[in-house]
Amino acid sequence: MLRSFLRTEAGSTSVLLVATVLALLWANSPWGDTYEAFWHTPVGLSFGDAQLSLDLRHWVNDGLMTLFFFLIGLEVSYEVRLGQLRDRRLIAVPAVAAFGGMLVPAAVYLLFNAGGPGAGGWGVPIATDTAFVLGVLAVVGARCPEPLRAFLLTLAIVDDVLAIMIIAIFYTAELSVPALIIAALVLAAIVTLRWLKIWRAPAYIVLGFALWLATLESGVHPTLVGIALGMLVFVYAPTDHKLLLAGEAVQGFTVAPSAAAAREAARRVQRAVSVNERLQLRLHPWSSYVIVPVFALANAGVRLDGETLSAAVTSPIAIGVALGLLVGKFAGIALGTWLPLRLKWGILPGNLVWGQVLGGAAVSGIGFTVALFIVDLAFDDPALHDQAKIGILAGSLLSAALGWVIFRLAWNRGGVCAPPDAEPSQDLPKTLAVPVGRGDHVRGPASAKVTIVEYADFECPYCGRLQPILEEVLRQNPDVRMVFRHFPLRTLHPRAAPAAIVAEAAADQGRFWEMHDILYSNQRFLTDADLERYAAQLGVEPWADVPRHVARIAVDEESGQASGVRGTPTLFINGVRYEGSHDLDSITRAVEDLRRAT
Structure with missing residues (x-):
């Protein structure tokens, strides 16, 4: 948004x-x-x-x-x-x-x-x-x-x-009390419709116009009606149920394409998004x-x-x-x-x-x-x-x-959460400041010829898109290992830090990478309740030792800042900053070049 x-x-x-x-x-x-x-x-x-x-x-x-x-x-x-x-x-x-x-x-x-x-x-x-x-x-x-x-x-x-x-x-200017009373009554009617969950656009349009007229006559500037009505429009995050229905409708259209299936898929997808967001999308250009x-x-x-x-x-x-x-x-x-x-x-x-x-x-x-x-x-x-x-x-x-x-x-x-080509090259450190050690989260053999260190954020969409690519690199190259380090961008992604804490709690049980995969598979759902549900699936107590986990995350962040990390995802391959594209062919080519060099 x-x-x-x-x-x-x-x-x-x-x-x-x-x-x-x-x-x-x-x-x-x-x-x-x-x-x-x-x-x-x-x-x-x-x-x-x-x-x-x-x-x-x-x-x-x-x-x-x-x-x-x-x-x-x-x-x-x-x-x-x-x-x-x-x-x-x-x-x-x-x-x-x-x-x-x-x-x-x-x-x-x-x-x-x-x-x-x-x-x-x-x-x-x-x-x-x-x-x-x-x-x-x-x-x-x-x-x-x-x-x-x-x-x-x-x-x-x-x-x-x-x-x-x-x-x-x-x-x-001068206020008209009768007009103000009428405006208050119309506004109360709109609030009542919202409370009753009656979402008929014509009713809101008629009442909104009546509120504008009453406010215009009252002496209060009528543009105040705009911000009041805007704040009353319902907004919500998509629920699992609505997303499931939308997904099923889209799947039904792909299996048996038809006008009716297309209309149903469009209707389900639209209903998954709040009226507030739909109105913003339509009215912002105007x-x-x-x-x-x-x-x-x-x-x-x-x-x-x-x-x-x-x-x-x-x-x-x-x-x-x-x-x-x-x-x-x-x-x-x-x-x-x-x-x-x-x-x-x-x-x-x-x-x-x-x-x-x-x-x-x-x-x-x-x-x-x-x-x-x-x-x-x-x-x-x-x-x-x-x-x-x-x-x-x-x-x-x-x-x-x-x-x-x-x-x-x-x-x-x-700090920026952005695709790798969004920023021009910077005068930043080119090498990893803190070598891979015992406290790191490692996936792959200890004897690997190539080590990829990723600084990432569990809520960053670009990190989410990169994960299947890195998994494919590991699958194709048994002599490559992956190291994950936390770099939550707290302002852009307020749920990234709690997600990192839960991942560290899972690490205490030797299940970091399982939690890592769950979190990236559910990036849109990282509320405390969601995180507690994922932890329960793995038998993990998510908030048992938060201060220690926060300190562990801070260690990764400090190493990233010392290495010149300014956004996510940032990769280092064999200790050197990777500045190529984040696609499978480019990363695989970089790995092969390093393998030949060693």
């Missing part, structure tokens, strides 16, 4: 950038007057005597953007239940960093605007634009390891939730490639003539926004990262170093979508609108440039 999200958001950055440029060109063209005229065109719906009329910009900002925030709600719901936000240790640092990244920019802005006409715009520089940030990180490439992307995505999720709360509390770019086209247009620019240069609003994004975001996230680490509230993901974190803090100053959104809520004066937008553009460009410079100066990758 995380990889899919990253690819979608980063890939859509170019579309968002084109929409922004088009808005600026349109607003500054000889036909610039038509920009505002077009977006103020009234469009309405009528139901008998009842009418709902908004201009095009408000249909985009209040309507389409509700779907954008709905997706944020889906993402939050997924991450809280199944993703990175389950583990307090993993979210403590990015969550506090997100708080810092909002408080400090607001304070910087208010240094220039407290008590002035622009004081209400303090919320403009507080939010990070996830799409633009991930787009910049994609350009940075290998200098930004995946754990940093995961760290910044978690930060962005917390940032979005906080921004929504700020909009609800501080940027709500949000990334249509809704957000249209929002940018409707809101990013600002005249950049001499008069406007000269006013912005001396405007406390433009200066406050720009410095809030550039300086405030950088300082707030850096301080918010340092503090929980200092107090031992959490850990940094992977093997991240401060240079990478500071680069991520800098690019987080790219504020666009939510910043423009809050501009529309904070200011009524068109002149103040333009000044704030110029501040957003200037601060975002400078933040991107600062992040690029920091990444150029602080190139040091972190």
